[in-house]
Amino acid sequence: MRQGTFVLPPRCADLVGVIDAELARFLREQRESLAGSVNGLVIVFDELDRVLASGGKRLRPLFCCLGHLAAGGRETRELIRAASALELLHTFAIVHDDVMDRSPTRRGATASWLHLSEEHRRAGFLGDAAGFGTSAAILVGDLALVLADDGLRSSGFRANVLLPALHRYDRMRAEVVSGQFLDVFAAHRGKAGEEEARLIAGRKSGGYTVEGPLHIGAMLAGGSDDLLRCLSAYGVPLGEAFQIRDDVLGVFGDPEETGKDRDSDLREGKRTVLLAKAMAASGPEERAFLEARVGRPDLRAGELQRMRAIIEGSGALAATLELVGDLALRAKLALDPAVMPPDIADLLSEMVDLLVTRRT
Amino acid sequence: MRQGTFVLPPRCADLVGVIDAELARFLREQRESLAGSVNGLVIVFDELDRVLASGGKRLRPLFCCLGHLAAGGRETRELIRAASALELLHTFAIVHDDVMDRSPTRRGATASWLHLSEEHRRAGFLGDAAGFGTSAAILVGDLALVLADDGLRSSGFRANVLLPALHRYDRMRAEVVSGQFLDVFAAHRGKAGEEEARLIAGRKSGGYTVEGPLHIGAMLAGGSDDLLRCLSAYGVPLGEAFQIRDDVLGVFGDPEETGKDRDSDLREGKRTVLLAKAMAASGPEERAFLEARVGRPDLRAGELQRMRAIIEGSGALAATLELVGDLALRAKLALDPAVMPPDIADLLSEMVDLLVTRRT
Numbered sequence: 001m002r003q004g005t006f007v008l009p010p011r012c013a014d015l016v017g018v019i020d021a022e023l024a025r026f027l028r029e030q031r032e033s034l035a036g037s038v039n040g041l042v043i044v045f046d047e048l049d050r051v052l053a054s055g056g057k058r059l060r061p062l063f064c065c066l067g068h069l070a071a072g073g074r075e076t077r078e079l080i081r082a083a084s085a086l087e088l089l090h091t092f093a094i095v096h097d098d099v100m101d102r103s104p105t106r107r108g109a110t111a112s113w114l115h116l117s118e119e120h121r122r123a124g125f126l127g128d129a130a131g132f133g134t135s136a137a138i139l140v141g142d143l144a145l146v147l148a149d150d151g152l153r154s155s156g157f158r159a160n161v162l163l164p165a166l167h168r169y170d171r172m173r174a175e176v177v178s179g180q181f182l183d184v185f186a187a188h189r190g191k192a193g194e195e196e197a198r199l200i201a202g203r204k205s206g207g208y209t210v211e212g213p214l215h216i217g218a219m220l221a222g223g224s225d226d227l228l229r230c231l232s233a234y235g236v237p238l239g240e241a242f243q244i245r246d247d248v249l250g251v252f253g254d255p256e257e258t259g260k261d262r263d264s265d266l267r268e269g270k271r272t273v274l275l276a277k278a279m280a281a282s283g284p285e286e287r288a289f290l291e292a293r294v295g296r297p298d299l300r301a302g303e304l305q306r307m308r309a310i311i312e313g314s315g316a317l318a319a320t321l322e323l324v325g326d327l328a329l330r331a332k333l334a335l336d337p338a339v340m341p342p343d344i345a346d347l348l349s350e351m352v353d354l355l356v357t358r359r360t
Numbered sequence: 361m362r363q364g365t366f367v368l369p370p371r372c373a374d375l376v377g378v379i380d381a382e383l384a385r386f387l388r389e390q391r392e393s394l395a396g397s398v399n400g401l402v403i404v405f406d407e408l409d410r411v412l413a414s415g416g417k418r419l420r421p422l423f424c425c426l427g428h429l430a431a432g433g434r435e436t437r438e439l440i441r442a443a444s445a446l447e448l449l450h451t452f453a454i455v456h457d458d459v460m461d462r463s464p465t466r467r468g469a470t471a472s473w474l475h476l477s478e479e480h481r482r483a484g485f486l487g488d489a490a491g492f493g494t495s496a497a498i499l500v501g502d503l504a505l506v507l508a509d510d511g512l513r514s515s516g517f518r519a520n521v522l523l524p525a526l527h528r529y530d531r532m533r534a535e536v537v538s539g540q541f542l543d544v545f546a547a548h549r550g551k552a553g554e555e556e557a558r559l560i561a562g563r564k565s566g567g568y569t570v571e572g573p574l575h576i577g578a579m580l581a582g583g584s585d586d587l588l589r590c591l592s593a594y595g596v597p598l599g600e601a602f603q604i605r606d607d608v609l610g611v612f613g614d615p616e617e618t619g620k621d622r623d624s625d626l627r628e629g630k631r632t633v634l635l636a637k638a639m640a641a642s643g644p645e646e647r648a649f650l651e652a653r654v655g656r657p658d659l660r661a662g663e664l665q666r667m668r669a670i671i672e673g674s675g676a677l678a679a680t681l682e683l684v685g686d687l688a689l690r691a692k693l694a695l696d697p698a699v700m701p702p703d704i705a706d707l708l709s710e711m712v713d714l715l716v717t718r719r720t
Contacts, residue, residue: 034538038559040545041538096502100495125548126655127629132548135460138498139541142456142505146537149509150530159519170510177506178394178401181499185400188485188492199398269487295486 006360009350012062015075015083019061022084023052026151043119047112047140051091055107055259059355060086060213063235066348067217070340071227078156082165082220085151086213088144093176093208095141099134100184101268108259113137145173157220165219172212179204183270187295192271194280198240201273205246206239226339233334234348241327242355247272248320249359251308257360263304269295273323278316286310328356366720369710372422375435375443379421382444383412386511403479407472407500411451415467415619419715420446420573423595426708427577430700431587438516442525442580445511446573448504453536453568455501459494460544461628468619473497505533517580525579532572539563543630547655552631554640558600561633565606566599586699593694594708601687602715607632608680609719611668617720623664629655633683638676646670688716 008016027048035041061083068079097103098111105111110118117133125132152169153162182200186192192200214231223231249258250265251274265272275294279287290310293303311317331352335345368376387408395401421443428439457463458471465471470478477493485492512529513522542560546552552560574591575583583591609618610625611634625632635654639647650670653663671677691712695705 030534034534038538038542039556040542040549043545044538044541096498100491100498102491120548123549126550127548128657131460131462132544134494135544136541138456138460139537139544142537143534143541145502145505146530146533150534153523153526153530159523162523163513163519166513170506170513173506174390174394174503174510177499177502178398178404181404181496181503182398182400184492184495184499185403188480188487189400189483190486196399297488 006057006354006358008057008062008354009347011347012066012351015062015065016058018075018080019058019065019084019087020052022080023087024049026081026084026147027052030147030150043116043136044140044143047116047136048088048091048144050109050115051095051106051112051140052087054109056087056090058087059209060090063210063213063351064217066344066351067214067223067231068221069217070214070231070344070348071218071221071223072341073217073221079217079220082152082155082157083213083217085148085155086216088148088151089173089176089208092141092145092148093180095137095144097180099137099141100180101264103260103264105260111137112140116140152216155220161220161222165216168212168215168219172208172216175203175207175212179207186271187269190269190271190295192276194273194276197271197273197276200271201243201247202236202240205243206236209242210239211235224339230334230336230339234331237327237334238331238352238355241324241331241352244273244320244324244327245356245358247274248317248324251311252317253359259360263299266294266304266307267297267299274311274316274320277319278311278314281314281316281319282310286314324356328352366417366714366718368417368422368714369707371707372426372711375422375425376418378435378440379418379425379444379447380412382440383447384409386441386444386507387412390507390510403476403496404500404503407476407496408448408451408504410469410475411455411466411472411500412447414469416447416450418447419569420450422711423570423573424577426704426711427574427583427591428581429577430574430591430704430708431578431581431583432701433577433581439577439580442512442515442517443573443577445508445515446576448508448511449533449536449568452501452505452508453540455497455504457540459497459501460540461624463620463624465620471497472500476500512576515580521580521582525576528572528575528579532568532576535563535567535572539565539567546631547629550629550631550655552636554633554636557631557633557636560631561603561607562596562600565603566596569602570599571595584699590694590696590699594691597687597694598691598712598715601684601691601712604633604680604684604687605716605718607634608677608684611671612677614719619720623659626654626664626667627657627659634671634676634680637679638671638674641674641676641679642670646674684716688712 031045035045064083064086094106095112098106099113103111104114113133116136117129120129120132179200183204211232214235215228218227218231251262253262255261293299332349335348337345391405395405424443424446455472458466459473463471464474473493476496477489480489480492539560543564571592574595575588578587578591611622613622615621650667653659692709695708697705
């Protein structure tokens with residue numbers, strides 16, 4: 001897995017190893033049962049394998065495990081199955097996201113819609129290769145979502161903890177999808193202020209990256225309401241900090257480290273906190289320059305360079321990084337050693353530092 | 361609702377009325393909880409309402425109810441909630457299907473991806489209207505899928521019947537998505553024989569239109585294995601007959617009655633049983649004419665007319681309708697009055713006649 005500067009605490013790295021093994025096992029089993037003798041379906045499973053092998057930090061499964069351990073649960077086979085399912089939910093989200101954004105790369109590899117259209121050409125299929133790539137990627141995402149639900153439901157937990165966790169999972173999924181829509185909507189409508197950009201960051205990523213997985217893991221161990229409240233007080237600001245950091249990396253990150261190009265957020269007109277702050281803090285001339293260019297797919301290198309200079313020069317970059325730091329501090333202060341084992345509180349605290357200083 | 365020649369038995373028509381009321385209630389509740397004060401999300405819920413209001417026969421909820429009644433269950437509020445969820449699953453399938461096929465109409469109304477791109481233009485949004493329509497329709501479909509699961513899970517049934525039904529539901533969803541992929545794959549690879557076309561018809565529609573919903577309904581009432589076997593023996597051939605009838609209507613139907621244009625299946629190169637039979641039964645010249653044209657988006661009216669004449673003249677249309685009739689007979693003969701109340705067996709028998717003679 002590409003990790004770059006992102007080095008997990010040893011206990012978390014061990015969990016990721018077990019999660020990856022379970023993901024491989026689960027997908028092999030599903031491939032046999034669904035694709036078995038059916039010509040064609042192997043393309044879908046090969047693509048799921050390729051996306052998972054291309055990298056990713058396995059953050060959602062990891063937070064699910066940490067939530068479970070925080071609630072006094074143990075690292076069982078059932079937990080690893082349930083946690084792995086959340087990586088398939090993330091796979092659904094990124095595959096559909098790339099279809100919608102037409103992003104050519106993800107995790108340093110070709111995005112699904114583009115890879116599948118290249119497969120179409122390689123195989124000499126009939127009809128429109130781009131159309132095939134898009135359709136096939138929509139279905140790869142749909143299947144990842146369906147398999148995620150299946151994995152969580154069939155994880156082996158008993159109904160008294162499984163059903164409340166499924167309820168929480170449903171709410172989380174609805175928030176991810178609605179957050180994605182708000183993101184698309186804001187890019188096309190233009191002019192999102194900082195408040196709206198923060199709402200989108202919270203819905204789109206905050207919920208399903210940190211708080212949701214923590215809650216699901218904790219609920220699968222019958223975690224108390226006090227623990228769930230503590231995990232929210234930690235997870236909500238950390239999820240937001242994670243997404244805002246992501247938006248900063250999307251404009252100022254090193255493509256070698258992030259695995260995605262750093263022009264597409266500006267070309268797509270993604271309405272981020274960073275951009276909202278830059279609009280608010282720039283002088284009239286700079287603001288007009290930004291407003292006229294954000295969201296134009298044909299931006300040239302010189303324009304992109306000037307846009308970055310304006311965002312940095314306005315103080316927006318520094319203010320955004322400061323906001324990320326504030327949110328990280330809030331997350332750490334929320335960790336209450338009275339409601340969880342101290343070693344888990346320590347791990348959660350380490351995760352904050354990792355997530356908000358990451359360069360990948 | 362548009363019904364054309366499709367007139368349900370009174371008891372089924374009553375069920376559809378209750379299901380529609382529940383769908384409206386459920387979507388109103390979800391709109392309040394997710395879209396509430398959030399500007400933008402209303403677009404997604406308005407679109408779900410529009411698609412549901414544009415028609416549809418509510419077959420999946422109906423078969424879910426009939427399966428439940430066949431197992432001795434009663435027409436409770438819980439049943440109606442669970443059954444309605446299956447219409448949202450179907451909504452997911454058709455919205456994504458239209459994105460993939462670029463079909464302009466559905467149920468006589470504008471398809472979601474096209475309608476949403478028109479909304480983009482009307483509202484004077486920024487950027488590419490077609491891109492917005494596609495992205496927004498993908499997310500409308502995703503949300504319909506997520507809400508379907510939520511509706512079934514929260515229907516109010518107890519864990520001992522709910523969990524087995526959710527297991528069956530997961531299998532059904534994976535089959536729908538994989539069937540859709542096989543459909544896309546076969547159209548791009550070309551040359552699907554009758555056996556493969558029947559496999560696709562079975563996966564894509566057979567499973568989730570009749571057998572799956574019947575099983576889910578029956579399992580929610582704790583139906584016996586004998587009953588489930590009987591419902592499979594009825595549902596599998598009927599589901600296949602339904603899909604093959606659909607493929608016939610897709611080429612020979614009256615657009616005024618079907619609500620969709622009858623050229624797109626030929627233009628997309630959809631690999632149907634009808635087409636496979638025509639390829640096998642035509643002389644070399646006619647077969648070459650068909651093979652050179654199926655799947656070409658630019659087919660002219662004269663070519664389409666000749667293709668229809670070849671399919672009909674080869675005897676493929678008559679043979680396909682005969683196959684539909686055979687499958688319908690098999691479905692009826694499978695109805696075993698020893699395992700279900702006789703009035704429900706009668707209703708299931710009436711449904712066979714309706715589905716295989718429908719013109720809409």
